[in-house]
Amino acid sequence: MGTTSVAQKRALDKVEYNAFLAVCPSRQLLDRISDKWVVLVLCALGGDASDQDDAADGTAGSAKAMRYSEISRLLAGVSQKMLTQTLRALERDGMITRTVTPTVPVTVSYELTDLGLSLHEMTRGLRSWAQDHMHQVLAHRATYDEHDV
Amino acid sequence: MGTTSVAQKRALDKVEYNAFLAVCPSRQLLDRISDKWVVLVLCALGGDASDQDDAADGTAGSAKAMRYSEISRLLAGVSQKMLTQTLRALERDGMITRTVTPTVPVTVSYELTDLGLSLHEMTRGLRSWAQDHMHQVLAHRATYDEHDV
DNA sequence: CAGTATCCAGCTAGATACTG
DNA sequence: CAGTATCTAGCTGGATACTG
Numbered sequence: 023m024g025t026t027s028v029a030q031k032r033a034l035d036k037v038e039y040n041a042f043l044a045v046c047p048s049r050q051l052l053d054r055i056s057d058k059w060v061v062l063v064l065c066a067l068g069g070d071a072s073d074q075d076d077a078a079d080g081t082a083g084s085a086k087a088m089r090y091s092e093i094s095r096l097l098a099g100v101s102q103k104m105l106t107q108t109l110r111a112l113e114r115d116g117m118i119t120r121t122v123t124p125t126v127p128v129t130v131s132y133e134l135t136d137l138g139l140s141l142h143e144m145t146r147g148l149r150s151w152a153q154d155h156m157h158q159v160l161a162h163r164a165t166y167d168e169h170d171v
Numbered sequence: 172m173g174t175t176s177v178a179q180k181r182a183l184d185k186v187e188y189n190a191f192l193a194v195c196p197s198r199q200l201l202d203r204i205s206d207k208w209v210v211l212v213l214c215a216l217g218g219d220a221s222d223q224d225d226a227a228d229g230t231a232g233s234a235k236a237m238r239y240s241e242i243s244r245l246l247a248g249v250s251q252k253m254l255t256q257t258l259r260a261l262e263r264d265g266m267i268t269r270t271v272t273p274t275v276p277v278t279v280s281y282e283l284t285d286l287g288l289s290l291h292e293m294t295r296g297l298r299s300w301a302q303d304h305m306h307q308v309l310a311h312r313a314t315y316d317e318h319d320v
Numbered sequence: 321c322a323g324t325a326t327c328c329a330g331c332t333a334g335a336t337a338c339t340g
Numbered sequence: 341c342a343g344t345a346t347c348t349a350g351c352t353g354g355a356t357a358c359t360g
Contacts, residue, residue: 032247039248047305048298049207056205058198090342098181099188101334106343116311127341128340137307144300149197151293156196158286162265207353239322250354255323276321277360 054115059100059108061145066096067118067134068142085142087121087133117141203264208249208257210294215245216267216283217291234291236270236282266290 043049055061069084088096094105109132112118117138123129134142192198204210218233237245243254258281261267266287272278283291 035247039246043207043248047301048210048294050305050308051297051301052205052207052210056201058192058201061197061201097188098184099192102343103335104333114312114315115308116315117308130342137304137311140304141300144296145197147293147296148200151290152196152200155286155289156199159199159264159266162286163263166263166265251323253353279322
């Protein structure tokens with residue numbers, strides 16, 4: 023010891039940098055919506071439920087309450103674990119409400135909050151960008167991949 | 172065999188669903204930008220380079236060319252592997268250009284393309300939403316976590 | 321300088337089985 | 341119906357070492 027090695031300085035930088043990233047609101051948001059199922063659940067509850075990709079009409083769709091099994095059926099590929107996990111996360115973040123009705127077999131319904139709706143609206147921006155530019159990206163990829171197989 | 176089991180139908184649904192997701196432009200976009208380093212590289216090349224989080228001025232910043240080592244230094248936490256991987260992916264997608272100058276030790280510089288700039292602009296929408304709403308989310312989390320430790 | 325190559329630890333998604 | 345619990349296989353990111 024004695025000499026402060028460059029490696030040590032580097033390591034410190036990383037820790038600081040990671041700490042910075044951890045509190046960065048944009049990153050937190052990104053970490054949430056990058057989750058495959060989060061966006062899909064949002065879409066399911068947000069109204070653009072049909073399995074058609076776009077339609078692109080401005081109608082935000084009516085945010086409707088859905089039961090666990092309904093969502094599960096709509097998002098055919100989701101596992102129970104992932105669905106529950108996603109719903110819990112969204113509930114925790116105040117994006118959706120979870121309502122338990124003690125009927126004979128319990129009934130649980132989920133609904134978007136204003137905050138959730140707001141997030142859902144925001145994802146429209148993403149979708150619209152994607153629809154406008156993704157073909158360019160795909161074209162670039164094709165060209166790039168052609169060069170050296 | 173003989174009876175088409177429900178499980179089989181289910182499995183088929185999943186395959187179809189996954190196939191649908193695979194071609195969905197929004198998902199493709201999300202898969203790209205959900206990558207931690209993609210956004211950071213975009214920001215680095217886009218101009219909002221300072222380690223300050225916001226500033227929130229409308230100045231999109233000048234897209235400037237940067238060398239590999241510059242980016243590496245700016246994004247303190249990135250490993251060479253990840254940086255190279257990210258840069259390659261962005262180049263493949265036509266977001267950035269890679270220019271090799273055969274000087275004594277080779278010099279490689281990266282720069283945003285119009286497409287990349289467009290994507291970078293779009294992420295501003297995300298950042299702005301994050302800054303407007305993330306505190307609400309955080310508050311919700313705190314309340315949620317309080318209930319049952 | 322700007323990578324490439326390799327190996328490995330850790331996290332995560334999914335399958336499966338069980339329950340109030 | 342709406343979950344919870346458990347186990348594991350696979351992917352991903354990081355550390356490390358080497359190169360034109």
